[in-house]
Amino acid sequence: MCKFLPQCSIREPVPILHKYYQSGDLIIAGIISQIYIFSDTLSFEKQPSQEFSDDHISITFSEVFRLTTVQEKIPGPFLYAMIIAVQVMVEPRRKGSHFVAMIALHAQKERFPTRKLIYGSAPVMNDKSPGLPFYQMAATEALQYEGILSLLLHFRWTWIGIIATDNDNGERFVQTISPMFTKSGVCFAFLERIPSFSFISEIPGMLTQGATISQKIFSSKANVVLVSGESYSMATFRWLPNLSEHDDIKNNVKSKVWIISAQVEFASFVFQRNWDAGIFSGAISFEIHFRNPPGFHQYVLHRNPSSTDGDGFIREFWQQAFECLLPDITADKVEGNICTGEEKLENLPGSLFEVSMTGHSYSIHSAAYAVAHALHAMSSRLRHRGMAFRVRGKNPNQQSWQLHNFLRNISFNNTAGDVVFINQNGEAASSLDIVNWIICTNQSLHRVRVGKIDPQAPPDQSLLLDEDAITWHSWFNQTQPLSVCTERCLPGSSKKVKEGQPPCCYDCIPCAEGKIANQDDMNDCNKCPDKDYPSKNQDACLPKDISFLSYEEPLGISLACFSLFLSLITALVLGTFIKHHDTPIVIANNRNLTYTLLISLLLCFLCALLFIGQPEKVTCLLRQTAFGIIFSTAVSCVLAKTFTVVLAFMATKPESRMRKWVGKGLGHSILLSCSIVQAGICTVWLATSPPYPDVDMHSVTEEIILECNEGSVTMFYCVFIYMSCLATVSFAVAFLARKLPDSFNEAKFITFSMLVFCSVWLSFIPSYLSTKGKYMVAVEVFSILASGIGLLVCIFYPKCYIIILRPELNNREQLIRKKN
Incomplete structure (x- = not known):
């Protein structure tokens, strides 16, 4: 605007009231924030120099340029400007780092040797220019x-x-x-x-x-x-x-x-x-x-306006801090408190004045000593080389740029006793x-x-x-504060981020079945290893128990004892029949089939023991195949006895053609043919895909099940279906022959036995499929024993009753009498 107004003139924008330096051989200058000034907006109605400018950065430029250009006013051969945290005093919307760079470029242009040691809050100069070294005196x-x-x-x-x-x-x-x-x-x-x-x-x-x-x-x-x-x-x-x-x-x-x-x-x-x-x-x-250098605290406490020489800042600070006026600068008429100069700095609030050193001050202290030590090292070297410079007509002061080499990798103990080390990158390890x-x-x-x-x-x-x-x-209340959007998800649950919310704001959802969360605030629940299972609260993995139907547990030992007891009973029945093998009641219904049936039942009861104990290769091979063949043999005996009875009564009719079929050969043929079919099925099973010991990690959550893998499920069901067919046919034939005369007929007892047999195995199917682990094995063992008991009791109890308790009924005359 002034270029259009002839009356305008360029003046010093603000008169400098104080000069904070003293003459010496060497001056290390620092730009340090001391005041924060508010002002009114410039109206351009009067000369700007008549009021204090709001543009603080222009004051900083002015003073730095004064230091770096008017050298004749500052005695001494060297001047090293220590540019320290300029941005703390400039107008906040300006770029403090740019200001530092501008000062450095000005100094370089004027060929003035400067080194920029930045303390405290100054940002790292990522845009370092060649020839403009910066030194970071505080932590990055x-x-x-x-x-x-x-x-x-x-x-x-x-x-x-x-x-x-x-x-x-x-x-x-x-x-x-x-x-x-x-x-x-x-x-x-x-x-x-x-x-x-x-x-x-x-x-x-x-x-x-x-x-x-x-x-x-x-x-x-x-x-x-x-x-x-x-x-x-x-x-x-x-x-x-x-x-x-x-x-x-x-x-x-x-x-x-x-x-x-x-x-x-x-x-x-x-x-x-x-x-x-x-x-x-x-x-x-x-x-x-930082640490307080020795004597610093006392030095600060003894500072007052009368103890300083030419330090205008102390006087201004004193008046503002203690809300008083110093006598030597008051007018004739004083309004307000008069400073005595003896006010105590330690009585000021900490927010106004620190009586101890601060981190920023400590960095300034270390920066000044770094420059001093570097200058001392450089001066020592130049003194040794002074004669050479004089011979060549050169001034050693012209080598001031070498200070940079001495600042790099410098190490010394400052007055507080701390080691100050500046690395090759110009950074102090702080x-x-x-x-x-x-x-x-x-x-x-x-x-x-x-x-x-x-x-x-x-x-x-x-x-x-x-x-x-x-x-x-x-x-x-002296407890550690919490600061979370969602307090936390406890173990056993995981986080689910709320839609449209930051990831720290979430809902806690329980872990899915089979998974656990063993820490707070887990992003997802994890599966346990196969050998472990989740705890009830789903917050930990617990080791699984090894499970199989053992002889050492009550269920296993009970079934084993029951199996042995039934085997003993069957053996006694067989012994009784063998002892009375010539009696009519033993002979009447095919004695050989009766012995075969009792032997099959004995083996069935003993076969149950194969299902108890830890599965091994041999027991797995024999379990289902032995059970299928032995039970099929027993049912085949029942079927053969039933057919024998039916044919015997049909042959008694006049001119009956069935007489030629009556005899032991028919029963043996039925027994042999039916048993061979089941044996063939089992043979194919063992040859193609035999059962083997296996480990089931997943069926029961808390257990590792040792079991026999059936190998081929198809063959397993073929064995059961075939045995079911034999039982069904036996039940049907026995049911049709149940009303034949009692003297020669055991079809009624066979009907009841097969009814029990079929009921047991029909119940077995849903029970077997709904249980897991050792209880599945126990169900099959129980079904084997229960169906065997049905055959043993229903067929042989009436005969044993007559043989043992009513021997007078076990004679030919009695049977003929009943027949007539």
């Missing part, structure tokens, strides 16, 4: 991000809020942590950017926007808030609890766990000195590691302290170191934390 931002993430995961805080400044640094912070945190399972409940302002006119709008942000923060379910900002940002954050328009939130603020980045200092504006900062008590802050803020009712601030982030440790071990040393806000 990457280490801080990893440390914050490790802390969140350590406490299982997966639902957090983010507060960042509304500038380039805040945007870079958000863009960096978002993918990193999301990948590790941390979700954002809200992401708010704190507005910044430079003009007084912007304050109302900032407060209105801050009220909305405050409402979101303190009404959120997230109990953890991650705060990133500049060194002065805490002064802005302190507005938040007081900005809510809702009285229930303002008067009953739900406290949060504030995780504060290393860039933020606990600093306040002067007018905030009496504000209650208790809401930030219990905060966890990442701070640059750790981060984890500090717990405790704010008392009198607003005094106490910092308690509760851990650290060690850059030298492996990534998974870099976090060192003493949980017992942390004091949480009283709102949490």
Whole structure:
């Protein structure tokens, strides 16, 4: 605009009131934030130089250019500008890193030897230009991000809020942590950017926007808030609890766990000195590691306006901090308090003044000593080479660019006793302290170191934390706060993300049958190994029991004893019949078939023992085949006896053609032919796909079943179907012959025996298919014994009764009498 107005002239934008340097052989300069200034918007109605400019960055440029261009005003052969965290004092919407680069380019253009040592919150200069070396004196931002993430995961805080400044640094912070945190399972409940302002006119709008942000923060379910900002940002954050328009939130603020980045200092504006900062008590802050150099504390406490020489900053600070005026700068008429100069710095709130060193100050301290040590090393070398330079007519000062070589890989002990080492990349190996803020009712601030982030440790071990040393806000009742969208899914259930919600917000669904979740918040339930099974709550895998019908358990020993008992009874019946083999009742119904039937029943009862005990190769081969052949032989005997009775009565009719079939040959033929068919089926079975020992891991959830695999299911059913057909035919023939005369007829007893036999095996089919494991085997054993008992009792009990208890009825005359 001035180029169109002749009366305009370019002037110094702001008069510099103080010069913070002293003459010396060597000056190491630093650009450090000291003040934050508000101003009105420029109206262009008067000369800008008559009012304090809001454009803080122009002041910084002015002073840096003054240092780097007007060398004749600064005595000494060298000037090394230590550009330190410039962005903390520039207008927040500007790019502090760009400002550093601009200063460096200016210094390079002027051929002025500069080295940029960045402390604290300054970002890593990824766009380093050749010939513009930068040195990072504090831990890198990457280490801080990893440390914050490790802390969140350590406490299982997966639902957090983010507060960042509304500038380039805040945007870079958000863009960096978002993918990193999301990948590790941390979700954002809200992401708010704190507005910044430079003009007084912007304050109302900032407060209105801050009220909305405050409402979101303190009404959120997230109990953890991650705060990133500049060194002065805490002064802005302190507005938040007081900005809510809702009285229930303002008067009953739900406290949060504030995780504060290393860039933020606990600093306040002067007018905030009496504000209650208790809401930030219990905060966890990442701070640059530091230690107080010897004597530093006493040095600070003895600083006052009268003890400083030419330090205008101390005087201005003193007046604002103690709310008084120093006598030598007051007007004739003084309104307000007069400073005595003896006020105690230790009485100031911690938010206004720190009597101990801070991490940022410690980095400045180390940076200054790094330059000093590098200069000392370079000077020593130049002194040895001074004669050569004089001979060649060169000034050793022209070799100042060599300082870069001395700063790289420099190592020394600073005054606090710590080792400072700058590696080849210009980075100092510095750790981060984890500090717990405790704010008392009198607003005094106490910092308690509760851990650290060690850059030298492996990534998974870099976090060192003493949980017992942390004091949480009283709102949490000294219990570790939770900050999750869904509290947790207990073992036995898995997470199911809600549709349209972040992955941290989910429902808990029980594990499906056969699966377990043995940890909290599992994404999916897992199957147990085959040798294990899920517990009742589906939260653990338990070892399966080995299961088979054993002689050592009550069921197995009972069936075995019952089988042996029936075998003994059958043997006694057979012995009785053999002893009375010449009696009419034994002879009447084909004595040989009777003996064969009793022997078959004896073998059937003993066959049941093959099903008890651990399955072996031999027992598996014999179980079903022996049972099928022996039982088929028994049923064939019954069928042959029934046919023999029927044919005998048919042959008694006059001129009957059946007489030629009556005799022992028919019964033996029926027995042999029926048995051979079943034996043939079993032979084919054993030859093609024989049974074998097997392990069933899945049929019964809690057991590993040792069983006999039938090999061919088709052959197994063929054996049972054939035996069922023989039994059905025997039952039908016996039923038709049940009314023949009793003297020679046992068809009635055969009918009852086959009825029992068929009933047992019809019941066997659903029972067998509905049971598993050893109980399936027990069902088959029970069916074998029950069907054998039916044949034994129904056919032989009446005969044994006569032979043993009524021998007088066992004679030919009695039988003939009954016949007549």
